[in-house]
Amino acid sequence: AEWTYDTHDYTGNNLDNSTLYSALAPDTYNSRPILREGNYVSGSLAFTSQSGAVRFDKSIGIIDAFHRRESSIISFARRFDYSNDITKVEAFRKFVMWTQGMQRSFYVPSGSADLEPVSVAGQVLKVTGTELGGLVPLLDGYASLEVTLSNGAKQQVTVTSSSMNADGTADLTFTGTISSTPTKVEILYHVRLASDRIRIDFEGVESLECGFRVQSVKQ
Numbered sequence: 001a002e003w004t005y006d007t008h009d010y011t012g013n014n015l016d017n018s019t020l021y022s023a024l025a026p027d028t029y030n031s032r033p034i035l036r037e038g039n040y041v042s043g044s045l046a047f048t049s050q051s052g053a054v055r056f057d058k059s060i061g062i063i064d065a066f067h068r069r070e071s072s073i074i075s076f077a078r079r080f081d082y083s084n085d086i087t088k089v090e091a092f093r094k095f096v097m098w099t100q101g102m103q104r105s106f107y108v109p110s111g112s113a114d115l116e117p118v119s120v121a122g123q124v125l126k127v128t129g130t131e132l133g134g135l136v137p138l139l140d141g142y143a144s145l146e147v148t149l150s151n152g153a154k155q156q157v158t159v160t161s162s163s164m165n166a167d168g169t170a171d172l173t174f175t176g177t178i179s180s181t182p183t184k185v186e187i188l189y190h191v192r193l194a195s196d197r198i199r200i201d202f203e204g205v206e207s208l209e210c211g212f213r214v215q216s217v218k219q
């Protein structure tokens with residue numbers, strides 16, 4: 001059955017309290033939680049756009065809708081599976097309550113090595129891996145990155161501009177701090193739930209399965 005939550009457990013205005021998500025997503029960026037757990041379900045990212053602008057060609061009866069990059073939305077699914085971990089099950093329920101459906105945004109790392117790091121010099125990160133459109137999300141305004149250092153530590157930065165080099169690398173100017181050349185660079189998507197309806201399947205009180213779609217939010 002679709003999950004409903006008895007809100008008497010949270011009196012007053014407690015749903016606005018950030019501690020509701022802290023057990024599941026304790027790390028934050030730009031004051032929003034970073035939800036790390038869960039995996040992509042099968043399928044690929046979907047890019048959609050609707051600028052609202054149309055062009056009428058009366059002579060041949062064609063109507064075209066213009067595509068504007070700045071209005072694009074990235075949509076993808078996440079799947080969560082917590083088995084025999086009542087703490088995570090309860091934390092997940094609280095996190096979903098905190099989102100209030102599509103009302104609150106959070107961050108989700110891509111989970112993949114989106115760009116190949118080359119070096120870091122000051123506020124410039126040199127990367128490869130842009131041949132297949134890796135910079136498109138950055139140019140579209142989805143400019144947050146999460147980098148993993150050799151010691152396993154993670155840091156988040158925001159790309160403010162990018163430039164291509166003759167050798168095929170790209171220089172990304174960022175705000176924030178990258179302590180050393182990272183081993184992995186992921187796009188950190190700023191998202192909210194794509195629907196107010198979520199299905200959570202419970203197996204007892206200690207295990208759950210849940211899949212939901214998220215869509216990107218402009219930064």
